[in-house]
Amino acid sequence: MADVLLVDLSRLQFALTALYHFLFVPLTLGLSILIAMMETVYVMTRRTIWRDMTKFWGVLFGINFALGVATGITMEFQFGMNWAYYSHYVGDVFGAPLAIEGLMAFFLEATFVGLFFFGWDRLSPRAHMIVTWLMALGTNFSALWILIANGWMQNPVGSAFNADTMRMEVTDFMAVIFNPVAQAKFVHTVSAGYVCAATFVLGVSAWYLLRGRHVQLAKRSFVIASAFGVASALSVIVLGDESGYALTDNQKMKLAAIEAMWETEPAPAAFTAFGIPSQSDRETHFAIRIPWVMGIIGTRSIDRPIPGIDELVAHAEARIRNGIVAYDALEKIKADRNDTAARAVFDASSKDLGYALLLKRYLPDPRQANEQQIKDAAWSTVPYVPLLFFGFRLMVACGFALLALFAVSLWHTTRETEAPRWLLRAALIAMPLPWIAIEVGWFVAEFGRQPWIIDGVLPTFLATSELGVSDLLLTIAGFTLVYGVLAVIEVRLMLAAIRKGPEVAKVIDDLAPNADPAMQPAK
């Protein structure tokens, strides 16, 4: 029986380190591409302003990249440290994409990032541009493999439980790679990273334009960011991972929770634009409902219903009952590995084994569960609706606000008019929005997966290591402290580099040792 506090602390630590890591990754994803695009313009036109732009945004990229790498180290090892049973249970499937990420992507990214910074004098412009593109390619491949791993947690295709090794094993690796949930997530996440970088470049450029500094660099950066931003924001919204929500019971449950659809409605379902969902009442108070919209978005049709929470809970209950059959057969196989009758029963029911494990929250042996415990376990498949409902709406609102900002910016730049000051101020104020949307989006995706760590396969509360609570408290405190200090340093260096502007890439080392110019405000 898992210790509830240990599980909560393990989840808290993972959430903290993942959310923190993901403050830096999206900017790396997008900025690497933007920099490579700028350098390509330089190589094609040989106008040095574009090289200066590449170098300047490269300095900011580097400050951000260092923390992305540093916090990524934690992620690679944290599964083993804090989630030992998870690691044993699904390592056969989940480990492979992580390893291939290292082989195919991170080696590429990390090997060429050094040459990006150190290679300016050692490589021809064309060779350096290729290095930059390889770095950007590696960065984006990284996201692909990480999201293949994450997509499998949401939709565990291509795998089956092996009773001899007591774990999930790969049956079809191609299915794992081409998992539709993973593909949708990859496009959505990478596009969100591009939006993040576009907003960052747009905001910093707007600040220069408002102050009339580095106008040539800022104008060009503003144009490229707004064009890149429109394309990426459209991609995020249109190719959002909505498409994955129809695939599995848990994904359907996530969708129902996000939309606070307590009951199945006749098709096409109404969309609840706003309301106050209540988990205990199992209904949404003060709901403002727009007829038809949800049904059309969710099913791309007007006649197919979207299952509500009540229907999905009933479905879960049936799977729990079948899962108990699987659990019983597995116990028999453990007692006698040659029990062919039990193996036949297990093969027929093993896809619901995970549902029986939900009962371990209430008692050690799922076979002894009473009716009430089965009903409770079925309802435990509903994630906490209010947080998902509001979180999703916040993310979407940020996304549309950014699309509008990029569209207006692009419209002004294509008309070759000076961007009005209100627009520049809006671009500056909008800078936090992508980070809010991205962090909330991660929360909706992963909190919405609960109570599962692997959808329908393994409940989160069973997946931790057998650590002491004091160990967890120590590491949470340690990570929080170190990450907190590093965040402060990072933001200060970033602001100092932005205040200095493009010459930060030229003269920083020529300054007198005690002048500390990086800390002085710009004139």
Next chain:
Amino acid sequence: MIEFLLNYETLRVIWWILLGVLLIGFAATDGFDMGVGTLLPFVAKTDAERRVAINTIGPVWEGNQVWFILGGGAIFAAWPALYAISFSGFYLAMFLVLLALIMRPVAFKYRSKRPDHAWRTRWDWALFVGGAVPALIFGVAIGNTLQGVPFHFTPDLRPIYEGSLFGLLNPLALYCGLVSLAMMVTHGAAWLTFKAEGMVAKRARAVGARSAIVTAVLFAGGGVLVWLGLFGGYRVTSPIVWDGPSNPLIKTVVADGGAWLANFHAHPMLWIVPALGVAAPLLAAAGFRARLEGWTFIASNLGVVTIIATVGLAMFPILLPSSSNPGHSLAVFDASSSRGTLRNMLIATVIFMPLILAYTAWVYRVLWGKVGEKSVEKAGSSAY
């Protein structure tokens, strides 16, 4: 031929070899980065000297570190139970390694961003910690692996670790930590002699000539401790089923003080590996004195390879012995991934590893040449 390569038994042995390749790749590349970090306060006194030392590894340490990250991912994918037990069991030790390693990327990148002395000194200490602490703790982990660590599995194969951080820091394990530290310091010194100019190279040469001898003596001493049976040893007593299911509960293992020498007694040819583990650092020591920089670095690499390989050969087919329930020890034949995963991962490795080696070699070639105070100054802000 393909059939033979892709049967479960062969795949397991291949992945055991690849586990060694990854550990060696990490120690041979990131090892000199950690060695340089450890040596930084001792071989470089002025800021200009420190920048020389740092910039010898500045463009490459990041790629080198991927060997460590890839090692984590590959152990997860190919040896999931090993990944689960070692990292949850060595929890606080691993936490220290992570903190030390987290400081490193930031220190490299941020140190040169501000010119003031206190700022740079702080990051120099971060680089020292980021080099010395992992170098020490990796050795400690190897020392504990040799002695066996206390863990068992429940019938559901849930791993339960029974030890503590202070149990890990026992004298024999710390001894292995010192071997590792001396080896990495020597490797870092060999790199600096090869790559740096001026006082940094001169001081590194002096340190390396001594630390190489220390490495050889400590490693040989470790061999004596194993021979005396102080590290213990574990022997599989049930018949080994090489293509059986990966379930560590269905074999028997006994503690046996002589077991770690059994493979060498069975195959005397293997003695050449530990012999080189002693000889290569001695050659490196001679190289330092003779100022044969390239040869010194090659000898140091040979030392890294053979010292790590010695541990693997001594323990084969055991990966991680359990001191409390020896039967639950992890072995090559019962702790791997499924055949399908080992095969898929091998295909990925065969495709990407040659590419990695090719472009890494290209990058080292582009960066070929000595780093000195003048070249760092000339590079301006593109240098660290």
